[in-house]
Amino acid sequence: METLYVSRYEAIGLNVTEVRALKSADNASLVEYLVEAIVDGVMEHRYAPGQRLIATDLAEEFNVSRAPVREALHVLAGEGVVELVANRGARIRKLTLKERIDFLEFTEALCMLGVRRGTDRIEKGDNREKLDDTFVEIEEAWSRRHAGDFVDSLYRYHIMLNHISGNNFVEFFYRRPYIRFYTIMLADLTPGGHWDEYISNYREIHQIILTGNQKKAVERFSRHISWVLSFMESENVNLN
Amino acid sequence: METLYVSRYEAIGLNVTEVRALKSADNASLVEYLVEAIVDGVMEHRYAPGQRLIATDLAEEFNVSRAPVREALHVLAGEGVVELVANRGARIRKLTLKERIDFLEFTEALCMLGVRRGTDRIEKGDNREKLDDTFVEIEEAWSRRHAGDFVDSLYRYHIMLNHISGNNFVEFFYRRPYIRFYTIMLADLTPGGHWDEYISNYREIHQIILTGNQKKAVERFSRHISWVLSFMESENVNLN
């Protein structure tokens, strides 16, 4: 039964084992594979923001026909990762500074839910250990001053916190391609010395979460958000 | 130049004028049109949750080929409005009670950002009047006990608040098909007498927002979220 899929997948250069793994993993179709591949391409800076994506070329690159490529491009357009204009094809979206700042505000606001619910459940299972491990990765990336890894580990911290909180929608949301896309674009924000205060805030908040004191955690995170909003506001002055 | 599109659109029964309006409005392709049409179908309860969507049938219904239908279905699958399993086609997604509750938590948490930022900007332009008008619609729908209209007006209140707050990402997010889809599904929640307290909370919060007192608004909304979480928690006991 599995082997029947091979004919469709080997066109893109996957061998039988890989195809089986792919299929059993998530029942992925070529389209899902292409969506992943294109997003990965952006993550790895192989496709630059603003760059045009030509269906024919992608089809050739992945050794498939234009049909699944077009379907994938439509998915990504719905996601806001590419911009799709009728009869003019697709481009990787270019995010303005304003868009990236708005997104940062958005995720910070969302993280509050994780803080609220997460503190309630931090005692259960190995939640405390898992969350703490992820925070270590943040600290580690920060000590290396690696913007990409820093943003990435923060992203995983948020996911972990919301996973602990037990709200599946938040997790579903965080894993969407456009969230990954927006998140990676935050790495270019580099708002100078502000990150110093940013991570110091998170360090405090993380410690409070570990104690399981919801009231204190919410209060501290609320102050953090106010701070984010205020410095964003000032940062924003000289921009569109 | 415009007329050249006609041949593509008249297949789905649109006349030249309609096509021109459509095109000039948002440069929509057939796919975008189909996405809208299918989402509308769900909103109008023509397609029920769990119902299978057969590409061939949809193509016939809209008088187009399967290619754009499939592209639209992939967009909707990415959105989480339909469920797409390889070789098994698409179904309108069925949301569990848990999923709907998680979503409600999610939007409430998000609304906090609007409350925070909105109070800052409530004085500008005709923000106060527009927000108040939307709240009147909530009250009106509530007085008629019309679940659909109630949820819909609440949705528009959230959008309005976030529009005032000036965060474009939140607005972009709220207008996504899957958010509309999830929101409409909230109408079936009908958590008994709880809505009474829910709207009474919002009435208070709305009044505080109008005064522009950010600190008080945030504090009051924070209490509201705690209340939502707590009653959700108890409501949740006997369910998956």
Next chain:
DNA sequence: TATTACCATATTGCATACAAAATCATCGAC
């Protein structure tokens, strides 16, 4: 030189074609 008109080429949008896979009804064994 700068600007426009024009044509060749590239690319898109949608339709169609066909093999692979799932679904469904029928039948037979128990």
Next chain:
DNA sequence: GTCGATGATTTTGTATGCAATATGGTAATA
């Protein structure tokens, strides 16, 4: 009657084809 096998039918996934449209370059004009 229930269960499982078998084959016809339906439906999917992808490839290909073709007309509509955009793009880019060249030549003609001012």
